[in-house]
Amino acid sequence: MSLFDPLATLDAHGERAVERQSVYVYEAPVRLWHWINAFSILMLALTGYLIGSPLLSMPGEASANFLMGYIRFNHFAAGQILAIALILRIYWVFVGNVDARQIFYVPVWSGRFWKECVHEVRWYAFLISKPKKYVGHKPLAQSAMFLMFTLPLLFMVITGFALYSEGTGRDSWEYSLFGWLFSIWPNSQDVHTFHHLGMWVILVFTMVHIYVAVREDIMSRQSIISSMISGERMFKDLED
Amino acid sequence: MRKTETFYDVIRRQGITRRSFIKFCSLTAASLGFGPDAKTAMAEALETKERVPVIWMHGLECTCCSESFIRSAHPLVKDVVLSMISLDYDDTIMVAAGHQAEAILEETKQKYKGKYILAVEGNPPLNEDGMFCIDGGRPFVEKLKYVAEDAMAIIAWGACASWGCVQAAKPNPTQATPIDKVIRDKPIIKVPGCPPIAEVMTGVVTFITTFGRLPELDRQGRPKMFYSQRIHDKCYRRPHFDAGQFVEEWDDEGARNGYCLYKMGCRGPTTYNACSTVRWNGGVSFPIQSGHGCIGCSEDGFWDKGSFYDRLATINQFGIEANADRIGMTVAGVIGGAIAAHAAITAVKRVTTKREKTDV
Incomplete structure (x- = not known):
């Protein structure tokens, strides 16, 4: 934790200068993971959409074109990168700092968590004018990230590899690891839809x-x- | 009661001399690298091993499996029925009828306890105590359970017996139920398809009679040798898929050029079957070769995934028909609108509070 000295001057609006604190929250692997995710998800969503709804037909001979092949290759490559990044990130859950753990669970057992959730909902509903300060994620962010990102991401990696095993075959490691999905949904068309x-x-x-x-x-x-780039969480209590 | 024919009897009946038979055994034993005793063992096995008794029953179904079966070219179905297996009971094609037929069923069940194969075409409806399918004066489900008790293994022919097929499609008024949900204590081999390919059916029978055991099955209970790859994996139009060349309309240039039918709803990429390799009617053609997409007839619940001509499956959970993209875009649109509204309120609120502050 580093402390900035208060500047002993007034700003343009004549307000008192502020004291700013910053905390190192997001360690380098966490930030790297965030941006790897951002770019691979962009690639995966784009190519994935085009696999479901392909572009217009290519003219010429089949031997001269490989458009669908390239689209699928990019999808699979981005998926593999995403999966490896996720495995390393899960490793970091155990060795990283306390904030590296945050989006992998929701503390539903904590009364304080629920209270702060209510407080934050009121902040987003314009009922209160000043939010609470958090070093890591806010409680709503934590829940949303766990339920709408971490879990779906896991689901996408598992279903993704299961679907990939359809091409690599019954003897592939993808099928041995993720083929159980087809015991739950025997028709892989359902897995595609999900x-x-x-x-x-x-x-x-x-x-x-x-x-x-x-x-x-x-x-x-x-x-x-900026915190997801530098890792520092800056607190700016301008109106305190 | 007649003596059951052995393989040796069949071989002799087809005009092969004992001399040729022994020669065949020694040659096979030598070429397989077995010791000098092997030829005698082989000859003895063929002389004493009885043909596998098969009971073939029909539940709620359309007999398309039988129709397919009798068209098998390799092996010919007459060789299967007359030489390889001992088809003791099949109410559709057997000569006996009525009480006579039912007597044979009883006899086979007792005589070959734990040794016969039960082949089931169609499935039992469970609603109203099984009253939607009456066979020999009692619900088919009772007959199925009764005969299955003493079977060595069960072959579930076709999509009906394997998954449920059209009679189990929503809302499934008769509660038609696949065999493996009714019989749980016997090995069941699923041979799905509507109907299954003739050569796949006879191939499965040949395997069981030759080796005396079921072939290797996959996770869903289907024989790996026919169902471990998708239509898509061996489709002769696959190069057009990889190239990104698709039929867009039924009468367009792409359709004439034989492009990939992916956009026309072809289920090849999610259907496990041997159509693109074994093909139909003695290898003449298969649906995609005829210019129509695969409808995925060997897959679970293929009637309930929306139109056969749509790429994306229909999702019916909300009472409206939609696909993943339509649902996704609707939700994204609503959330996008909510975000815009929230941002607008935020901006207005900020401006007004600033003004209040400066007013004070």
């Missing part, structure tokens, strides 16, 4: 995630966007 719905869950999450990150960066008492 995989497709999973994409929309993650996309909807992303929309809310980006909106709230930008909004909180402006409105709340702490930095959000």
Whole structure:
């Protein structure tokens, strides 16, 4: 934790200068994971959508084209990267700091958590004018990330590899590890459909995630966007 | 009661001399690298091993499996029925009828306790105590359970017996139920398809009679040798899929050029069957070769996944018909609107509170 000295001057609006605190929250692997996810999910959603609804037909001979092949290759490559990043990230849950653990559970057993959830809902409903300060994720963010990102991401990786095993065959490690999914849904068309719905869950999450990150960066008492680049959480109690 | 024919009897009946038979045994034993005793063992096995008795029953079904079966070319179905197995009971094609037929069923069940194969075409409806399918004066489900008690193994022919098929499609008024949900204590081999390919059916029978055991099954209980790959994996139109060349309309240039039928709803990518390799009617053609997409007839619940001509499956949970994209885009639209509204309120609120502050 580092302390900035209060500047002993007034700003343009004549307000008192502020004391700013910053805390190191997001360690490098966490930040790296965030941006690997951002780019691979972008690639996966785009190529995945095109696999479900392909582009217009390519002219010429089949031997001269490989468009669907490239689209699928990019989908699979991005999926593999996402999966490996997820495995490393889960490792980091155990060795990283306390904030690295946050989006892998929801403390439903904690009364304080629920109280703070209510407080935050009131903040988003414009009922209170000042949000609470948090070093890590806010309680609503934690729940949303766990339910609408971490779990769907796991689901997408599992269904993704199960579907990939359809191509690599019954003797592949993908099928031995993830083939059990087809015991639950014997018709893989269902798995395709759920995989497709999973994409929309993650996309909807992303929309809310980006909106709230930008909004909180402006409105709340702490930095959000720059924190995922520098790892530092800056507290800006301008109006204290 | 007549003596059951052994394989040796069949071989002799087909005009092969004992000399040729012994020669065949020694040659086979030598070429397989077995010791000098093997030829005698082989000859003895063929002389004493009885043909596998098969009871073939029909539940709620359309007999398309039988129709397919009798068209098998490799092996010919007459060789299967007359030489390889001992088809003791099949109410559709047997000569005996009525009480006579039922007597044979009883006899086989007792005589070959634990040794016969029960082949089931169709499935039992369970609603109203099984009254929707009466066979020999009693509900088919009772007959099925009764005959299955002493069977060595059960072959579930077709999509009906394996998954439920059209009679089990929503809302399934008769509660038609696949065999493996009714009989749980016997090995069951599923041979799905509506109907299954003739050669796949006879191939399964040949395997069981040759080796005296079931072939290797996959997770869903289907024989791996015919059901471990998708239509898509061996489809001759696959290069067009990889190239991104699709039929867009039924009468377009792509359809004439034989492009991939993916966009026309072809279920090849999610259907496990041997159509694209074994093909139909003695290898003449298969649906995709005829210009129509696969409808996924060997898959679970293929009637309930929406139109056969849509790529994305229909999701029916909300009382309206939609697919994953339509649901996803609707939700994204609603959330997007909510975000815009929330952002607008935030902005207004900020401006007004600022003004209040400056007013004070």
